[in-house]
Amino acid sequence: MGWLTTQVETHGSEFESMLIDAMQQAGVYDTVFAICGPFGVRRFVLRFVTKGHTIEITEIENLPLQYGGGAPTMTTSENMQRLRQALKKLKGQMTSWATWEKGTLGVIRNCDNEMQVIPFFDADTEGVSVEHLPTPSQGHPLEDREFLHVKASTQAQMEPVYQNTSAIAHDWVEWSIENDVLSLVYEDDIESTVERKRCKVLATFDQNGTWTWQVPEPLFAEEVFCWEYFICDWDAAMELGMLCTARLNGTWLFHSLVSHDPQVTLLVAVWD
Numbered sequence: 057m058g059w060l061t062t063q064v065e066t067h068g069s070e071f072e073s074m075l076i077d078a079m080q081q082a083g084v085y086d087t088v089f090a091i092c093g094p095f096g097v098r099r100f101v102l103r104f105v106t107k108g109h110t111i112e113i114t115e116i117e118n119l120p121l122q123y124g125g126g127a128p129t130m131t132t133s134e135n136m137q138r139l140r141q142a143l144k145k146l147k148g149q150m151t152s153w154a155t156w157e158k159g160t161l162g163v164i165r166n167c168d169n170e171m172q173v174i175p176f177f178d179a180d181t182e183g184v185s186v187e188h189l190p191t192p193s194q195g196h197p198l199e200d201r202e203f204l205h206v207k208a209s210t211q212a213q214m215e216p217v218y219q220n221t222s223a224i225a226h227d228w229v230e231w232s233i234e235n236d237v238l239s240l241v242y243e244d245d246i247e248s249t250v251e252r253k254r255c256k257v258l259a260t261f262d263q264n265g266t267w268t269w270q271v272p273e274p275l276f277a278e279e280v281f282c283w284e285y286f287i288c289d290w291d292a293a294m295e296l297g298m299l300c301t302a303r304l305n306g307t308w309l310f311h312s313l314v315s316h317d318p319q320v321t322l323l324v325a326v327w328d
Contacts (some may be wrong), residue, residue: 260314
């Protein structure tokens with residue numbers, strides 16, 4: 057009789073919700089999400105065992121996905137330590153009602169950052185592999201191999217855009233965009249001046265980590281430019297904005313909040 061079958065026979069149909077609650081309270085879901093990285097499709101199996109009063113993570117098994125992604129990208133020592141602590145806390149919380157000595161977590165996350173963690177313990181871990189996990193239906197556009205190739209081949213072109221953007225003082229008092237012209241208003245003790253620069257609105261990035269294109273048609277042919285929106289983090293958003301600016305032969309990347317509640321940032325390619 058398997059571990060799960062035994063627990064269900066002992067505790068009844070509510071056992072699954074008990075296990076989910078315990079995993080949530082121990083921080084297992086949060087720490088697994090952390091090792092997955094802030095965005096991207098994931099499909100892997102994580103194995104762990106009890107060693108005295110500690111938890112040892114023995115293996116992370118994954119297979120490359122045809123559209124990119126799959127493996128966790130943030131398995132830093134700090135994140136792994138937090139995961140071990142969460143699993144230790146889980147074991148402690150379950151001691152009085154469901155003991156175990158080893159476990160396996162099957163992890164699947166789709167391109168919208170919706171994650172599923174499937175736990176197996178003791179005898180139920182035998183034979184579990186990443187091949188048994190469902191495969192997300194599509195990849196994340198920023199992990200697409202064609203896009204990664206474009207990004208790598210554009211690094212030299214992006215470098216001056218990074219430098220120019222970093223050098224911008226952002227000391228204007230207001231700005232506006234009309235007919236692909238960015239107007240920057242500066243004030244000093246004597247007068248106000250306006251600088252006007254050709255520009256191209258690219259996208260918005262909101263506080264929930266959603267990049268949304270603000271262009272009438274895709275800028276380029278790669279898949280990432282054809283999605284209406286997708287999840288990413290600030291660093292990836294800035295990198296994509298720089299890449300677009302470089303490929304458009306722009307000079308620097310303008311970014312500014314256009315809404316405070318919720319926070320929404322506008323990204324614009326600018327030509328000096």
